[in-house]
Amino acid sequence: MRLRLFWLAIAALYVAPVTAGLYGAGWLAVAGFAVLFALFNLAMERIPPQPLLALASLAVVAGLAIVLVSAGWGLRALTGFATTLPAWPWLALGLGATALARLVWPPRLTREMGALIDDATEQLETMAEELGRLDSEVPSTTLDDEAADRMNAALDALPPDAGPEPVAAVVLPLTDQASPGALFDAALARARNTPCPRDHAALHWAAVNDDAIDLCTGHRQLALAWAQFVEADDHPALDRFAGATIRIIHDDPHAWRDMPESGEIIRVALAIEPANPALGEELAGLGKAMIALERSADV
Structure with missing residues (x-):
């Protein structure tokens, strides 16, 4: 259930800028979603501590905001959709998705799962080495x-x-x-x-x-x-x-x-x-x- 809610939050986070573009949001919406994506990475502790890598991460989320809002603009032009709404409801949806993702899948959980996987992998490798040692010590009988x-x-x-x-x-x-x-x-x-x-x-x-x-x-x-x-x-x-x-x-x-x-x-x-x-x-x-x-x- 926790994983399903996390992916639901991610889907809402990506759908929000597209919908905003479809309803005629302008370049201010692009800036708003760029900030929102940066906030998501910050909340999920995905921004690297190194300054150059952090700048590169911000550039990536800004480009993603442009692409998604532009996709909404394209859909608006192709379908002739004429309804216009302000961008803030979609920004609020993205903000709520960010909060939900942080709540159901906090970075601490990711670290704990990573540690569990590392421990399990290490144990399996140790068991494989032990079995290999035992196989080499015990002569095989056919x-x-x-x-x-x-x-x-x-x-x-x-x-x-x-x-x-x-x-x-x-x-x-x-x-x-x-x-x-x-x-x-x-x-x-x-x-x-x-x-x-x-x-x-x-x-x-x-x-x-x-x-x-x-x-x-x-x-x-x-x-x-x-x-x-x-x-x-x-x-x-x-x-x-x-x-x-x-x-x-x-x-x-x-x-x-x-x-x-x-x-x-x-x-x-x-x-x-x-x-x-x-x-x-x-x-x-x-x-x-x-x-x-x-x-x-x-x-």
Whole structure:
């Protein structure tokens, strides 16, 4: 309500000189409204204390008085309005509007509201800084991190020589809770740190589950898993991996691009064959399948 009355007073203050001009007030009315506008600025404490700025403020209100009274003169000429009244009723209206504005919205209220706004702004800035500090101090935990932590805890509970079946029961349910890339990275890190059957089985399932295969677009996840199994000389892991990847590269038109090159597979097959002929033969079949796919891609 207070704000509405203030804007009503401002509207009356601007309408008064226009109406005075419309009713034929002369240049004395211009001077009167210039004084009235200066009085309004004085009452609302809007005149700067610096002399030059104060003079500029008075010049602005004098120009405003001329413009508004002239607008009334223009309306009088355009409409043919012939009624003439003295200027004092309109000056009285402006004076009353000034008094109303001062009453409902005193400068003290403006200062208090400004102080409240400044205090609120300062508090918000302080809160934002505090929240930023807390965010920087507390490490962020993502769903991927939580899923990787659950996988690590469950795998640690299994013996190092655990077979692929109990490991699959740990890893595969997590594929619905974490991104395939994050799960694979966590499994690869474990396999590199502790190259045992349990962690190689976890890397196998993280590399060949359906969600991971959907991302086979050149990220080389299958090649990284292969390299880990070869480096650790884990024949059972290579056997499982070869069987799974032969099916994968025949079924998926893009997955083979994540595999090691055919020459690398053939080299490993030849190195393993004297000690493990069955595995060497299986790896050789995988290498031949890769050769066919590489040739078809070059055509």
